[in-house]
Amino acid sequence: MHLIITDARGARTRSLHLSGARLALVGCMLALGFLLVAASLYHWVFVKGAREGWPVFGALVKLVAKDEFDERDKFMRANLDAMAKRVGEMQARMVQLESLGERVMGLAGLPASEVPKADGRGGALVGARNLSLEELQATLDDLERVAGQRSDWMTVAESRLFDQHIRKKMVPTHAPVTGRTAGSAFGWRLDPFTGQSALHTGLDFQADTGTPILAAAGGVVIAQEFHPAYGNMIELDHGNQLVTRYAHASRTLVKQGDLVKRGQKIAEVGSTGRSTGPHLHFEVLVQGVFQDPQKFLNAGSGKAADTVAAISRTPLVAQQNAPPAGR
Structure with missing residues (x-):
């Protein structure tokens, strides 16, 4: 492309010669400039419209924001439901451990009534309705507390059972001579x-x-x-x-x-x-x-x-x- 530029009086002239590559480069730069200007204008108009409550722009911004919030809430709810399901499974395990703990306490000679129990907020609550983040946190705190108490009680039971085991080993019930029946009795x-x-x-x-x-x-x-x-x-x-x-x-x-x-x-x-x-x-x-x-x-x-x-x-x-x- 060949361009000739003259002033108003025609006294001076300039000529520009643009090759295909230069022309493409110029076109790209102009397009990029238009995009930046359009994006800046779009951002300024929508932000200003949202802040000042323009009828059209304000509604559009609220609609976009609502869609984003809905997607985010849906994502969080899905994660909360998955966590609540896991909490329900953990509480079911705790109920099984509670029954096992009572049997172990009985074997160790400890009062089974003192085995710590959960407050029952587990699977039934999860299945009945959706848990909020605060309720889920409270349930997890309760599980942590009961698990710690049961761990302490299991340690006590283990110590008591070990003591009983040692005592049995210290009682003379093993025949002092194998394969022989007792003769003269006591x-x-x-x-x-x-x-x-x-x-x-x-x-x-x-x-x-x-x-x-x-x-x-x-x-x-x-x-x-x-x-x-x-x-x-x-x-x-x-x-x-x-x-x-x-x-x-x-x-x-x-x-x-x-x-x-x-x-x-x-x-x-x-x-x-x-x-x-x-x-x-x-x-x-x-x-x-x-x-x-x-x-x-x-x-x-x-x-x-x-x-x-x-x-x-x-x-x-x-x-x-x-x-x-x-x-």
């Missing part, structure tokens, strides 16, 4: 040496020399010595003034102060001391008083602790210094 009998009536303070297990002697419960070795009547003897302290005694051993494998586990081999059967043949003489003492070991051996794992408590409340049946009856 109680009054004719002494094999004197032929007179005497109290047999323990339970005898006839076995071959060298047969393993096992700890009836976990405890601490408080005595490992040779006794004129008991021979090679071991005493274990199980706590709560509960002691077991293992007599007439041919060989002892633990020493005073050792910690032993339930079922651990601590000695071997023999016939030392006041004995007529190889056997284990097994005794149980509660508060220094001889008790019938068979009651402990017969007690189930779930009743062992109750058995000890019941025996400790019964009248004393013999003094610790009663003469041991050999075999």
Whole structure:
């Protein structure tokens, strides 16, 4: 394109030559300028019209804003409904945990009535109507509070159950000699040496020399010595003034102060001391008083602790210094 520009008098002239590329560039710049001017004018007119309440422009702005608010409200409502559904599911889980917590509390010997409960604002409220943001926040706060309380109670129950488990392990219900039935029982009998009536303070297990002697419960070795009547003897302290005694051993494998586990081999059967043949003489003492070991051996794992408590409340049946009856 070739352009000739002259002034009014025609005295001066200028000529411009525009190629196709230059012409396209000029056109783009002009179009961009028009767009910027139009956008600025559009913005100024609509903002001014909305602020000053022009009849047409004000209505258009309100319509556009209403559509935007509706879309935003729809989006928020969809998210709130999804969150409310999850909260309802969480509250249903909390109800299940509440039932489980009551059973666990009962097993631990704690009052189930003190298990913290939710206030019931859960699934029914979510399903009945739409929750507001404030109601949803209040429900979440309630769930957090109850979950924290139940966590504390579960910790207490765990501690109580662990204590019961340890106590059961410390009760002599494990047979000190496996595969053998008890011989001479606990109680009054004719002494094999004197032929007179005497109290047999323990339970005898006839076995071959060298047969393993096992700890009836976990405890601490408080005595490992040779006794004129008991021979090679071991005493274990199980706590709560509960002691077991293992007599007439041919060989002892633990020493005073050792910690032993339930079922651990601590000695071997023999016939030392006041004995007529190889056997284990097994005794149980509660508060220094001889008790019938068979009651402990017969007690189930779930009743062992109750058995000890019941025996400790019964009248004393013999003094610790009663003469041991050999075999």
